[in-house]
Amino acid sequence: MPELDALDRRLIVATQGGLPRVPRPYDVIGAGLGIAGDEVIARLRHMLDTGVIRRIGAVPNHYAIGYTANGMSVWDVADERIDELGATVGALAFVTHCYRRPRRLPDWPYNLFAMVHSQNRGEVTARVAEIATLLGDACRGHDILYSTAILKKTGLRIAG
Amino acid sequence: MSEAVPAAPDETDRRIINALQGDFPLVAEPYREVAAGLGLAEAEVLRRLDAMLDRKVLTRFGPMFQIERTGGAFVLAAMRVPEVDFERVAAQVNAFPEVAHNYRREHALNMWFVLATATPEGIAVTTAAIEEVTGLRVFSFPKEREYFVEMKLRA
Structure with missing residues:
Protein backbone atom coordinates (compact mmCIF):
# COMPACT_ATOMS: atom_id res chain seq x y z
CA MET A 1 0.00 0.00 0.00
CA VAL A 13 -10.62 15.11 -1.73
CA ALA A 14 -9.92 18.37 -3.58
CA THR A 15 -9.56 16.72 -6.99
CA GLN A 16 -11.83 13.65 -6.98
CA GLY A 17 -14.69 15.79 -8.25
CA GLY A 18 -12.54 16.98 -11.15
CA LEU A 19 -9.86 19.49 -12.15
CA PRO A 20 -10.71 23.19 -12.51
CA ARG A 21 -10.97 24.40 -16.10
CA VAL A 22 -8.66 27.39 -15.76
CA PRO A 23 -5.28 28.04 -17.40
CA ARG A 24 -3.28 27.11 -14.25
CA PRO A 25 -5.40 24.40 -12.59
CA TYR A 26 -2.68 23.04 -10.30
CA ASP A 27 -2.00 26.51 -8.90
CA VAL A 28 -5.70 26.89 -8.11
CA ILE A 29 -5.83 23.53 -6.33
CA GLY A 30 -2.64 24.38 -4.45
CA ALA A 31 -4.06 27.74 -3.35
CA GLY A 32 -6.97 25.88 -1.74
CA LEU A 33 -4.57 23.62 0.14
CA GLY A 34 -1.97 26.23 1.03
CA ILE A 35 0.75 24.77 -1.19
CA ALA A 36 2.40 25.74 -4.47
CA GLY A 37 1.20 24.41 -7.82
CA ASP A 38 4.56 22.64 -8.23
CA GLU A 39 3.89 20.68 -5.05
CA VAL A 40 0.46 19.66 -6.38
CA ILE A 41 2.10 18.48 -9.61
CA ALA A 42 4.79 16.55 -7.72
CA ARG A 43 2.25 14.80 -5.50
CA LEU A 44 -0.05 13.92 -8.41
CA ARG A 45 2.97 12.59 -10.30
CA HIS A 46 3.90 10.42 -7.32
CA MET A 47 0.34 9.08 -7.01
CA LEU A 48 0.38 8.23 -10.73
CA ASP A 49 3.70 6.41 -10.30
CA THR A 50 2.42 4.39 -7.34
CA GLY A 51 -0.92 3.58 -8.97
CA VAL A 52 -3.09 5.58 -6.56
CA ILE A 53 -4.11 7.52 -9.67
CA ARG A 54 -4.86 5.37 -12.70
CA ARG A 55 -4.74 8.26 -15.13
CA ILE A 56 -5.70 11.91 -15.39
CA GLY A 57 -8.19 12.70 -18.11
CA ALA A 58 -11.75 12.84 -19.39
CA VAL A 59 -14.39 10.20 -18.74
CA PRO A 60 -16.93 10.29 -21.55
CA ASN A 61 -20.55 9.43 -20.90
CA HIS A 62 -20.57 6.36 -23.10
CA TYR A 63 -24.18 6.91 -24.14
CA ALA A 64 -23.31 10.41 -25.36
CA ILE A 65 -20.52 9.19 -27.63
CA GLY A 66 -22.69 6.52 -29.16
CA TYR A 67 -21.88 3.47 -27.07
CA THR A 68 -25.45 2.76 -26.09
CA ALA A 69 -25.12 -1.01 -25.67
CA ASN A 70 -23.28 -2.05 -22.54
CA GLY A 71 -22.86 -5.80 -22.19
CA MET A 72 -21.13 -7.47 -19.29
CA SER A 73 -19.81 -10.67 -20.85
CA VAL A 74 -19.05 -13.43 -18.35
CA TRP A 75 -17.09 -16.61 -19.01
CA ASP A 76 -16.40 -19.93 -17.36
CA VAL A 77 -12.73 -20.41 -18.20
CA ALA A 78 -10.51 -23.31 -17.15
CA ASP A 79 -8.56 -22.21 -14.06
CA GLU A 80 -5.20 -23.28 -15.47
CA ARG A 81 -5.63 -21.05 -18.56
CA ILE A 82 -7.50 -18.05 -17.19
CA ASP A 83 -4.55 -15.75 -16.54
CA GLU A 84 -3.04 -16.27 -19.97
CA LEU A 85 -6.42 -15.89 -21.71
CA GLY A 86 -7.63 -13.08 -19.47
CA ALA A 87 -4.65 -10.97 -20.52
CA THR A 88 -5.47 -11.64 -24.19
CA VAL A 89 -9.13 -10.69 -23.76
CA GLY A 90 -8.21 -7.61 -21.71
CA ALA A 91 -5.97 -6.38 -24.52
CA LEU A 92 -8.86 -6.26 -27.03
CA ALA A 93 -9.64 -2.64 -27.91
CA PHE A 94 -13.39 -3.01 -27.31
CA VAL A 95 -13.00 -4.51 -23.83
CA THR A 96 -12.98 -1.69 -21.28
CA HIS A 97 -12.73 -3.72 -18.06
CA CYS A 98 -11.52 -7.29 -17.63
CA TYR A 99 -11.30 -9.10 -14.32
CA ARG A 100 -10.96 -12.54 -12.80
CA ARG A 101 -13.55 -13.04 -10.06
CA PRO A 102 -14.65 -16.06 -7.98
CA ARG A 103 -17.36 -18.46 -9.16
CA ARG A 104 -20.38 -18.81 -6.86
CA LEU A 105 -21.50 -22.36 -7.55
CA PRO A 106 -24.13 -23.48 -8.21
CA ASP A 107 -25.62 -20.03 -8.82
CA TRP A 108 -22.81 -18.53 -10.85
CA PRO A 109 -20.27 -20.57 -12.85
CA TYR A 110 -18.37 -17.64 -14.42
CA ASN A 111 -14.87 -16.54 -13.40
CA LEU A 112 -13.92 -14.04 -16.14
CA PHE A 113 -15.75 -10.72 -16.57
CA ALA A 114 -15.17 -8.60 -19.69
CA MET A 115 -17.16 -5.41 -20.22
CA VAL A 116 -17.99 -4.73 -23.88
CA HIS A 117 -19.30 -1.33 -24.97
CA SER A 118 -20.69 -0.94 -28.49
CA GLN A 119 -23.07 1.06 -30.61
CA ASN A 120 -25.79 -1.59 -30.42
CA ARG A 121 -26.52 -5.09 -29.17
CA GLY A 122 -25.77 -6.69 -32.53
CA GLU A 123 -22.25 -5.33 -32.34
CA VAL A 124 -21.86 -6.50 -28.74
CA THR A 125 -22.93 -9.99 -29.83
CA ALA A 126 -20.39 -9.96 -32.67
CA ARG A 127 -17.62 -8.89 -30.32
CA VAL A 128 -18.58 -11.51 -27.76
CA ALA A 129 -18.38 -14.11 -30.55
CA GLU A 130 -14.86 -12.86 -31.23
CA ILE A 131 -13.96 -13.44 -27.57
CA ALA A 132 -15.55 -16.91 -27.69
CA THR A 133 -13.34 -17.83 -30.66
CA LEU A 134 -10.30 -16.56 -28.83
CA LEU A 135 -11.08 -18.60 -25.71
CA GLY A 136 -11.82 -21.77 -27.71
CA ASP A 137 -12.25 -24.96 -25.73
CA ALA A 138 -10.78 -23.42 -22.57
CA CYS A 139 -14.26 -21.88 -22.15
CA ARG A 140 -17.12 -24.04 -20.91
CA GLY A 141 -19.89 -21.47 -21.17
CA HIS A 142 -20.68 -17.78 -21.27
CA ASP A 143 -23.45 -15.23 -20.99
CA ILE A 144 -24.00 -11.53 -21.70
CA LEU A 145 -25.72 -9.35 -19.10
CA TYR A 146 -27.07 -6.15 -20.64
CA SER A 147 -27.77 -3.22 -18.39
CA THR A 148 -31.30 -1.92 -18.75
CA ALA A 149 -31.23 0.87 -16.16
CA ILE A 150 -28.73 2.84 -14.15
CA LEU A 151 -30.17 2.75 -10.63
CA LYS A 152 -27.39 4.77 -9.02
CA LYS A 153 -24.11 6.32 -10.14
CA THR A 154 -22.24 8.48 -7.68
CA GLY A 155 -18.71 7.34 -8.40
CA LEU A 156 -16.18 6.16 -5.87
CA ARG A 157 -15.28 8.77 -3.29
CA ILE A 158 -13.26 8.93 -0.16
CA ALA A 159 -14.76 10.88 2.69
CA GLY A 160 -13.52 14.45 3.04
CA MET B 1 -32.25 2.68 -21.57
CA SER B 2 -33.52 4.94 -18.85
CA GLU B 3 -30.75 7.50 -19.13
CA ALA B 4 -31.29 10.54 -21.33
CA VAL B 5 -28.76 10.86 -24.13
CA PRO B 6 -27.20 14.34 -24.20
CA ALA B 7 -26.61 16.38 -27.37
CA ALA B 8 -23.96 14.68 -29.46
CA PRO B 9 -20.44 16.10 -29.40
CA ASP B 10 -19.29 17.65 -32.67
CA GLU B 11 -16.05 16.83 -34.48
CA THR B 12 -13.94 19.28 -32.45
CA ASP B 13 -15.46 17.99 -29.19
CA ARG B 14 -14.57 14.46 -30.22
CA ARG B 15 -10.97 15.42 -30.97
CA ILE B 16 -10.76 17.00 -27.52
CA ILE B 17 -12.27 13.93 -25.83
CA ASN B 18 -9.84 11.62 -27.60
CA ALA B 19 -6.86 13.84 -26.77
CA LEU B 20 -7.87 13.97 -23.09
CA GLN B 21 -8.17 10.22 -22.68
CA GLY B 22 -4.42 9.95 -22.63
CA ASP B 23 -2.34 11.44 -19.87
CA PHE B 24 -3.23 15.01 -19.05
CA PRO B 25 0.02 17.00 -18.77
CA LEU B 26 1.41 17.67 -15.30
CA VAL B 27 2.77 21.11 -16.17
CA ALA B 28 1.82 24.59 -15.00
CA GLU B 29 -0.37 25.31 -18.06
CA PRO B 30 -1.64 21.89 -19.16
CA TYR B 31 -4.62 23.08 -21.22
CA ARG B 32 -2.34 25.24 -23.33
CA GLU B 33 -0.23 22.17 -24.12
CA VAL B 34 -3.31 20.09 -25.03
CA ALA B 35 -4.70 22.94 -27.17
CA ALA B 36 -1.41 23.34 -29.02
CA GLY B 37 -1.40 19.63 -29.84
CA LEU B 38 -4.87 19.98 -31.36
CA GLY B 39 -4.21 23.25 -33.16
CA LEU B 40 -6.86 24.99 -31.06
CA ALA B 41 -6.81 28.03 -28.78
CA GLU B 42 -6.56 27.28 -25.05
CA ALA B 43 -9.76 29.27 -24.39
CA GLU B 44 -11.63 27.14 -26.93
CA VAL B 45 -10.55 23.91 -25.23
CA LEU B 46 -11.59 25.26 -21.81
CA ARG B 47 -14.94 26.50 -23.12
CA ARG B 48 -15.73 23.20 -24.83
CA LEU B 49 -14.66 21.15 -21.80
CA ASP B 50 -16.99 23.17 -19.57
CA ALA B 51 -19.82 22.78 -22.07
CA MET B 52 -19.32 19.01 -22.37
CA LEU B 53 -19.33 18.62 -18.60
CA ASP B 54 -22.50 20.76 -18.37
CA ARG B 55 -24.20 18.69 -21.08
CA LYS B 56 -22.94 15.48 -19.45
CA VAL B 57 -21.13 14.37 -22.58
CA LEU B 58 -18.30 13.93 -20.09
CA THR B 59 -19.14 12.48 -16.71
CA ARG B 60 -15.98 13.94 -15.19
CA PHE B 61 -12.58 15.34 -15.95
CA GLY B 62 -9.64 14.86 -13.63
CA PRO B 63 -7.60 12.22 -11.83
CA MET B 64 -9.09 8.73 -11.66
CA PHE B 65 -8.19 7.32 -8.28
CA GLN B 66 -7.91 3.66 -7.41
CA ILE B 67 -9.69 3.80 -4.10
CA GLU B 68 -8.30 0.45 -2.95
CA ARG B 69 -4.80 1.93 -3.13
CA THR B 70 -5.81 4.60 -0.63
CA GLY B 71 -6.69 2.02 2.05
CA GLY B 72 -10.31 1.59 1.04
CA ALA B 73 -11.89 -1.39 -0.63
CA PHE B 74 -14.47 -2.06 -3.26
CA VAL B 75 -16.25 -5.04 -4.56
CA LEU B 76 -18.81 -5.96 -7.20
CA ALA B 77 -21.95 -7.55 -5.78
CA ALA B 78 -25.19 -8.92 -7.18
CA MET B 79 -28.62 -9.95 -5.98
CA ARG B 80 -31.50 -11.97 -7.32
CA VAL B 81 -34.43 -9.62 -6.75
CA PRO B 82 -38.02 -10.75 -7.37
CA GLU B 83 -39.60 -8.43 -9.97
CA VAL B 84 -42.45 -7.42 -7.67
CA ASP B 85 -39.92 -6.24 -5.04
CA PHE B 86 -37.49 -4.61 -7.43
CA GLU B 87 -38.26 -0.96 -6.69
CA ARG B 88 -38.34 -1.48 -2.94
CA VAL B 89 -35.02 -3.32 -2.96
CA ALA B 90 -33.40 -0.77 -5.30
CA ALA B 91 -34.37 2.01 -2.90
CA GLN B 92 -33.07 0.05 0.10
CA VAL B 93 -29.77 -0.76 -1.58
CA ASN B 94 -29.26 2.76 -2.99
CA ALA B 95 -29.83 4.25 0.46
CA PHE B 96 -26.47 2.82 1.55
CA PRO B 97 -23.79 5.47 0.97
CA GLU B 98 -21.34 2.59 0.38
CA VAL B 99 -23.21 1.72 -2.83
CA ALA B 100 -21.42 3.66 -5.57
CA HIS B 101 -22.99 2.29 -8.75
CA ASN B 102 -26.05 0.16 -9.19
CA TYR B 103 -27.26 -1.28 -12.49
CA ARG B 104 -30.25 -3.33 -13.42
CA ARG B 105 -29.20 -6.19 -15.70
CA GLU B 106 -31.06 -8.83 -17.65
CA HIS B 107 -30.30 -12.04 -15.78
CA ALA B 108 -31.59 -14.07 -12.83
CA LEU B 109 -29.04 -12.01 -10.87
CA ASN B 110 -30.72 -8.78 -11.90
CA MET B 111 -29.19 -6.14 -9.62
CA TRP B 112 -25.44 -5.44 -9.80
CA PHE B 113 -23.77 -2.85 -7.65
CA VAL B 114 -20.34 -1.74 -6.47
CA LEU B 115 -19.65 -1.37 -2.76
CA ALA B 116 -16.93 1.08 -1.74
CA THR B 117 -15.85 1.25 1.89
CA ALA B 118 -13.07 3.03 3.74
CA THR B 119 -11.64 -0.24 5.07
CA PRO B 120 -11.59 -3.83 3.74
CA GLU B 121 -13.62 -4.94 6.80
CA GLY B 122 -16.36 -2.50 5.81
CA ILE B 123 -17.29 -4.68 2.82
CA ALA B 124 -18.44 -7.63 4.98
CA VAL B 125 -20.26 -5.32 7.38
CA THR B 126 -22.13 -3.55 4.59
CA THR B 127 -22.92 -6.79 2.78
CA ALA B 128 -24.45 -8.22 5.96
CA ALA B 129 -26.43 -5.02 6.52
CA ILE B 130 -27.86 -5.12 2.98
CA GLU B 131 -28.87 -8.77 3.43
CA GLU B 132 -30.53 -7.89 6.71
CA VAL B 133 -32.51 -4.95 5.32
CA THR B 134 -33.57 -6.58 2.05
CA GLY B 135 -33.95 -10.17 3.23
CA LEU B 136 -32.04 -11.27 0.11
CA ARG B 137 -28.67 -12.92 -0.35
CA VAL B 138 -25.83 -10.76 -1.64
CA PHE B 139 -23.39 -12.54 -3.94
CA SER B 140 -20.03 -10.82 -3.85
CA PHE B 141 -17.50 -10.93 -6.64
CA PRO B 142 -14.23 -9.46 -5.39
CA LYS B 143 -11.64 -8.73 -8.04
CA GLU B 144 -9.00 -11.47 -7.92
CA ARG B 145 -7.01 -10.17 -10.83
CA GLU B 146 -7.27 -7.23 -13.21
CA TYR B 147 -6.20 -7.92 -16.78
CA PHE B 148 -6.51 -4.49 -18.30
CA VAL B 149 -8.49 -1.45 -17.37
CA GLU B 150 -8.46 1.63 -19.47
CA MET B 151 -12.04 2.82 -19.90
CA LYS B 152 -10.95 4.63 -23.00
CA LEU B 153 -13.65 4.75 -25.62
CA ARG B 154 -12.92 6.46 -28.89
CA ALA B 155 -15.37 9.31 -29.39
Whole structure:
Protein backbone atom coordinates (compact mmCIF):
# COMPACT_ATOMS: atom_id res chain seq x y z
CA MET A 1 0.00 0.00 0.00
CA PRO A 2 1.57 3.35 -1.00
CA GLU A 3 2.11 5.79 1.84
CA LEU A 4 -0.34 8.67 1.72
CA ASP A 5 0.03 11.53 4.13
CA ALA A 6 -2.68 13.91 5.33
CA LEU A 7 -1.91 16.39 2.55
CA ASP A 8 -2.22 13.65 -0.10
CA ARG A 9 -5.64 12.81 1.28
CA ARG A 10 -6.69 16.45 1.17
CA LEU A 11 -5.43 16.60 -2.40
CA ILE A 12 -7.54 13.54 -3.29
CA VAL A 13 -10.62 15.11 -1.73
CA ALA A 14 -9.92 18.37 -3.58
CA THR A 15 -9.56 16.72 -6.99
CA GLN A 16 -11.83 13.65 -6.98
CA GLY A 17 -14.69 15.79 -8.25
CA GLY A 18 -12.54 16.98 -11.15
CA LEU A 19 -9.86 19.49 -12.15
CA PRO A 20 -10.71 23.19 -12.51
CA ARG A 21 -10.97 24.40 -16.10
CA VAL A 22 -8.66 27.39 -15.76
CA PRO A 23 -5.28 28.04 -17.40
CA ARG A 24 -3.28 27.11 -14.25
CA PRO A 25 -5.40 24.40 -12.59
CA TYR A 26 -2.68 23.04 -10.30
CA ASP A 27 -2.00 26.51 -8.90
CA VAL A 28 -5.70 26.89 -8.11
CA ILE A 29 -5.83 23.53 -6.33
CA GLY A 30 -2.64 24.38 -4.45
CA ALA A 31 -4.06 27.74 -3.35
CA GLY A 32 -6.97 25.88 -1.74
CA LEU A 33 -4.57 23.62 0.14
CA GLY A 34 -1.97 26.23 1.03
CA ILE A 35 0.75 24.77 -1.19
CA ALA A 36 2.40 25.74 -4.47
CA GLY A 37 1.20 24.41 -7.82
CA ASP A 38 4.56 22.64 -8.23
CA GLU A 39 3.89 20.68 -5.05
CA VAL A 40 0.46 19.66 -6.38
CA ILE A 41 2.10 18.48 -9.61
CA ALA A 42 4.79 16.55 -7.72
CA ARG A 43 2.25 14.80 -5.50
CA LEU A 44 -0.05 13.92 -8.41
CA ARG A 45 2.97 12.59 -10.30
CA HIS A 46 3.90 10.42 -7.32
CA MET A 47 0.34 9.08 -7.01
CA LEU A 48 0.38 8.23 -10.73
CA ASP A 49 3.70 6.41 -10.30
CA THR A 50 2.42 4.39 -7.34
CA GLY A 51 -0.92 3.58 -8.97
CA VAL A 52 -3.09 5.58 -6.56
CA ILE A 53 -4.11 7.52 -9.67
CA ARG A 54 -4.86 5.37 -12.70
CA ARG A 55 -4.74 8.26 -15.13
CA ILE A 56 -5.70 11.91 -15.39
CA GLY A 57 -8.19 12.70 -18.11
CA ALA A 58 -11.75 12.84 -19.39
CA VAL A 59 -14.39 10.20 -18.74
CA PRO A 60 -16.93 10.29 -21.55
CA ASN A 61 -20.55 9.43 -20.90
CA HIS A 62 -20.57 6.36 -23.10
CA TYR A 63 -24.18 6.91 -24.14
CA ALA A 64 -23.31 10.41 -25.36
CA ILE A 65 -20.52 9.19 -27.63
CA GLY A 66 -22.69 6.52 -29.16
CA TYR A 67 -21.88 3.47 -27.07
CA THR A 68 -25.45 2.76 -26.09
CA ALA A 69 -25.12 -1.01 -25.67
CA ASN A 70 -23.28 -2.05 -22.54
CA GLY A 71 -22.86 -5.80 -22.19
CA MET A 72 -21.13 -7.47 -19.29
CA SER A 73 -19.81 -10.67 -20.85
CA VAL A 74 -19.05 -13.43 -18.35
CA TRP A 75 -17.09 -16.61 -19.01
CA ASP A 76 -16.40 -19.93 -17.36
CA VAL A 77 -12.73 -20.41 -18.20
CA ALA A 78 -10.51 -23.31 -17.15
CA ASP A 79 -8.56 -22.21 -14.06
CA GLU A 80 -5.20 -23.28 -15.47
CA ARG A 81 -5.63 -21.05 -18.56
CA ILE A 82 -7.50 -18.05 -17.19
CA ASP A 83 -4.55 -15.75 -16.54
CA GLU A 84 -3.04 -16.27 -19.97
CA LEU A 85 -6.42 -15.89 -21.71
CA GLY A 86 -7.63 -13.08 -19.47
CA ALA A 87 -4.65 -10.97 -20.52
CA THR A 88 -5.47 -11.64 -24.19
CA VAL A 89 -9.13 -10.69 -23.76
CA GLY A 90 -8.21 -7.61 -21.71
CA ALA A 91 -5.97 -6.38 -24.52
CA LEU A 92 -8.86 -6.26 -27.03
CA ALA A 93 -9.64 -2.64 -27.91
CA PHE A 94 -13.39 -3.01 -27.31
CA VAL A 95 -13.00 -4.51 -23.83
CA THR A 96 -12.98 -1.69 -21.28
CA HIS A 97 -12.73 -3.72 -18.06
CA CYS A 98 -11.52 -7.29 -17.63
CA TYR A 99 -11.30 -9.10 -14.32
CA ARG A 100 -10.96 -12.54 -12.80
CA ARG A 101 -13.55 -13.04 -10.06
CA PRO A 102 -14.65 -16.06 -7.98
CA ARG A 103 -17.36 -18.46 -9.16
CA ARG A 104 -20.38 -18.81 -6.86
CA LEU A 105 -21.50 -22.36 -7.55
CA PRO A 106 -24.13 -23.48 -8.21
CA ASP A 107 -25.62 -20.03 -8.82
CA TRP A 108 -22.81 -18.53 -10.85
CA PRO A 109 -20.27 -20.57 -12.85
CA TYR A 110 -18.37 -17.64 -14.42
CA ASN A 111 -14.87 -16.54 -13.40
CA LEU A 112 -13.92 -14.04 -16.14
CA PHE A 113 -15.75 -10.72 -16.57
CA ALA A 114 -15.17 -8.60 -19.69
CA MET A 115 -17.16 -5.41 -20.22
CA VAL A 116 -17.99 -4.73 -23.88
CA HIS A 117 -19.30 -1.33 -24.97
CA SER A 118 -20.69 -0.94 -28.49
CA GLN A 119 -23.07 1.06 -30.61
CA ASN A 120 -25.79 -1.59 -30.42
CA ARG A 121 -26.52 -5.09 -29.17
CA GLY A 122 -25.77 -6.69 -32.53
CA GLU A 123 -22.25 -5.33 -32.34
CA VAL A 124 -21.86 -6.50 -28.74
CA THR A 125 -22.93 -9.99 -29.83
CA ALA A 126 -20.39 -9.96 -32.67
CA ARG A 127 -17.62 -8.89 -30.32
CA VAL A 128 -18.58 -11.51 -27.76
CA ALA A 129 -18.38 -14.11 -30.55
CA GLU A 130 -14.86 -12.86 -31.23
CA ILE A 131 -13.96 -13.44 -27.57
CA ALA A 132 -15.55 -16.91 -27.69
CA THR A 133 -13.34 -17.83 -30.66
CA LEU A 134 -10.30 -16.56 -28.83
CA LEU A 135 -11.08 -18.60 -25.71
CA GLY A 136 -11.82 -21.77 -27.71
CA ASP A 137 -12.25 -24.96 -25.73
CA ALA A 138 -10.78 -23.42 -22.57
CA CYS A 139 -14.26 -21.88 -22.15
CA ARG A 140 -17.12 -24.04 -20.91
CA GLY A 141 -19.89 -21.47 -21.17
CA HIS A 142 -20.68 -17.78 -21.27
CA ASP A 143 -23.45 -15.23 -20.99
CA ILE A 144 -24.00 -11.53 -21.70
CA LEU A 145 -25.72 -9.35 -19.10
CA TYR A 146 -27.07 -6.15 -20.64
CA SER A 147 -27.77 -3.22 -18.39
CA THR A 148 -31.30 -1.92 -18.75
CA ALA A 149 -31.23 0.87 -16.16
CA ILE A 150 -28.73 2.84 -14.15
CA LEU A 151 -30.17 2.75 -10.63
CA LYS A 152 -27.39 4.77 -9.02
CA LYS A 153 -24.11 6.32 -10.14
CA THR A 154 -22.24 8.48 -7.68
CA GLY A 155 -18.71 7.34 -8.40
CA LEU A 156 -16.18 6.16 -5.87
CA ARG A 157 -15.28 8.77 -3.29
CA ILE A 158 -13.26 8.93 -0.16
CA ALA A 159 -14.76 10.88 2.69
CA GLY A 160 -13.52 14.45 3.04
CA MET B 1 -32.25 2.68 -21.57
CA SER B 2 -33.52 4.94 -18.85
CA GLU B 3 -30.75 7.50 -19.13
CA ALA B 4 -31.29 10.54 -21.33
CA VAL B 5 -28.76 10.86 -24.13
CA PRO B 6 -27.20 14.34 -24.20
CA ALA B 7 -26.61 16.38 -27.37
CA ALA B 8 -23.96 14.68 -29.46
CA PRO B 9 -20.44 16.10 -29.40
CA ASP B 10 -19.29 17.65 -32.67
CA GLU B 11 -16.05 16.83 -34.48
CA THR B 12 -13.94 19.28 -32.45
CA ASP B 13 -15.46 17.99 -29.19
CA ARG B 14 -14.57 14.46 -30.22
CA ARG B 15 -10.97 15.42 -30.97
CA ILE B 16 -10.76 17.00 -27.52
CA ILE B 17 -12.27 13.93 -25.83
CA ASN B 18 -9.84 11.62 -27.60
CA ALA B 19 -6.86 13.84 -26.77
CA LEU B 20 -7.87 13.97 -23.09
CA GLN B 21 -8.17 10.22 -22.68
CA GLY B 22 -4.42 9.95 -22.63
CA ASP B 23 -2.34 11.44 -19.87
CA PHE B 24 -3.23 15.01 -19.05
CA PRO B 25 0.02 17.00 -18.77
CA LEU B 26 1.41 17.67 -15.30
CA VAL B 27 2.77 21.11 -16.17
CA ALA B 28 1.82 24.59 -15.00
CA GLU B 29 -0.37 25.31 -18.06
CA PRO B 30 -1.64 21.89 -19.16
CA TYR B 31 -4.62 23.08 -21.22
CA ARG B 32 -2.34 25.24 -23.33
CA GLU B 33 -0.23 22.17 -24.12
CA VAL B 34 -3.31 20.09 -25.03
CA ALA B 35 -4.70 22.94 -27.17
CA ALA B 36 -1.41 23.34 -29.02
CA GLY B 37 -1.40 19.63 -29.84
CA LEU B 38 -4.87 19.98 -31.36
CA GLY B 39 -4.21 23.25 -33.16
CA LEU B 40 -6.86 24.99 -31.06
CA ALA B 41 -6.81 28.03 -28.78
CA GLU B 42 -6.56 27.28 -25.05
CA ALA B 43 -9.76 29.27 -24.39
CA GLU B 44 -11.63 27.14 -26.93
CA VAL B 45 -10.55 23.91 -25.23
CA LEU B 46 -11.59 25.26 -21.81
CA ARG B 47 -14.94 26.50 -23.12
CA ARG B 48 -15.73 23.20 -24.83
CA LEU B 49 -14.66 21.15 -21.80
CA ASP B 50 -16.99 23.17 -19.57
CA ALA B 51 -19.82 22.78 -22.07
CA MET B 52 -19.32 19.01 -22.37
CA LEU B 53 -19.33 18.62 -18.60
CA ASP B 54 -22.50 20.76 -18.37
CA ARG B 55 -24.20 18.69 -21.08
CA LYS B 56 -22.94 15.48 -19.45
CA VAL B 57 -21.13 14.37 -22.58
CA LEU B 58 -18.30 13.93 -20.09
CA THR B 59 -19.14 12.48 -16.71
CA ARG B 60 -15.98 13.94 -15.19
CA PHE B 61 -12.58 15.34 -15.95
CA GLY B 62 -9.64 14.86 -13.63
CA PRO B 63 -7.60 12.22 -11.83
CA MET B 64 -9.09 8.73 -11.66
CA PHE B 65 -8.19 7.32 -8.28
CA GLN B 66 -7.91 3.66 -7.41
CA ILE B 67 -9.69 3.80 -4.10
CA GLU B 68 -8.30 0.45 -2.95
CA ARG B 69 -4.80 1.93 -3.13
CA THR B 70 -5.81 4.60 -0.63
CA GLY B 71 -6.69 2.02 2.05
CA GLY B 72 -10.31 1.59 1.04
CA ALA B 73 -11.89 -1.39 -0.63
CA PHE B 74 -14.47 -2.06 -3.26
CA VAL B 75 -16.25 -5.04 -4.56
CA LEU B 76 -18.81 -5.96 -7.20
CA ALA B 77 -21.95 -7.55 -5.78
CA ALA B 78 -25.19 -8.92 -7.18
CA MET B 79 -28.62 -9.95 -5.98
CA ARG B 80 -31.50 -11.97 -7.32
CA VAL B 81 -34.43 -9.62 -6.75
CA PRO B 82 -38.02 -10.75 -7.37
CA GLU B 83 -39.60 -8.43 -9.97
CA VAL B 84 -42.45 -7.42 -7.67
CA ASP B 85 -39.92 -6.24 -5.04
CA PHE B 86 -37.49 -4.61 -7.43
CA GLU B 87 -38.26 -0.96 -6.69
CA ARG B 88 -38.34 -1.48 -2.94
CA VAL B 89 -35.02 -3.32 -2.96
CA ALA B 90 -33.40 -0.77 -5.30
CA ALA B 91 -34.37 2.01 -2.90
CA GLN B 92 -33.07 0.05 0.10
CA VAL B 93 -29.77 -0.76 -1.58
CA ASN B 94 -29.26 2.76 -2.99
CA ALA B 95 -29.83 4.25 0.46
CA PHE B 96 -26.47 2.82 1.55
CA PRO B 97 -23.79 5.47 0.97
CA GLU B 98 -21.34 2.59 0.38
CA VAL B 99 -23.21 1.72 -2.83
CA ALA B 100 -21.42 3.66 -5.57
CA HIS B 101 -22.99 2.29 -8.75
CA ASN B 102 -26.05 0.16 -9.19
CA TYR B 103 -27.26 -1.28 -12.49
CA ARG B 104 -30.25 -3.33 -13.42
CA ARG B 105 -29.20 -6.19 -15.70
CA GLU B 106 -31.06 -8.83 -17.65
CA HIS B 107 -30.30 -12.04 -15.78
CA ALA B 108 -31.59 -14.07 -12.83
CA LEU B 109 -29.04 -12.01 -10.87
CA ASN B 110 -30.72 -8.78 -11.90
CA MET B 111 -29.19 -6.14 -9.62
CA TRP B 112 -25.44 -5.44 -9.80
CA PHE B 113 -23.77 -2.85 -7.65
CA VAL B 114 -20.34 -1.74 -6.47
CA LEU B 115 -19.65 -1.37 -2.76
CA ALA B 116 -16.93 1.08 -1.74
CA THR B 117 -15.85 1.25 1.89
CA ALA B 118 -13.07 3.03 3.74
CA THR B 119 -11.64 -0.24 5.07
CA PRO B 120 -11.59 -3.83 3.74
CA GLU B 121 -13.62 -4.94 6.80
CA GLY B 122 -16.36 -2.50 5.81
CA ILE B 123 -17.29 -4.68 2.82
CA ALA B 124 -18.44 -7.63 4.98
CA VAL B 125 -20.26 -5.32 7.38
CA THR B 126 -22.13 -3.55 4.59
CA THR B 127 -22.92 -6.79 2.78
CA ALA B 128 -24.45 -8.22 5.96
CA ALA B 129 -26.43 -5.02 6.52
CA ILE B 130 -27.86 -5.12 2.98
CA GLU B 131 -28.87 -8.77 3.43
CA GLU B 132 -30.53 -7.89 6.71
CA VAL B 133 -32.51 -4.95 5.32
CA THR B 134 -33.57 -6.58 2.05
CA GLY B 135 -33.95 -10.17 3.23
CA LEU B 136 -32.04 -11.27 0.11
CA ARG B 137 -28.67 -12.92 -0.35
CA VAL B 138 -25.83 -10.76 -1.64
CA PHE B 139 -23.39 -12.54 -3.94
CA SER B 140 -20.03 -10.82 -3.85
CA PHE B 141 -17.50 -10.93 -6.64
CA PRO B 142 -14.23 -9.46 -5.39
CA LYS B 143 -11.64 -8.73 -8.04
CA GLU B 144 -9.00 -11.47 -7.92
CA ARG B 145 -7.01 -10.17 -10.83
CA GLU B 146 -7.27 -7.23 -13.21
CA TYR B 147 -6.20 -7.92 -16.78
CA PHE B 148 -6.51 -4.49 -18.30
CA VAL B 149 -8.49 -1.45 -17.37
CA GLU B 150 -8.46 1.63 -19.47
CA MET B 151 -12.04 2.82 -19.90
CA LYS B 152 -10.95 4.63 -23.00
CA LEU B 153 -13.65 4.75 -25.62
CA ARG B 154 -12.92 6.46 -28.89
CA ALA B 155 -15.37 9.31 -29.39
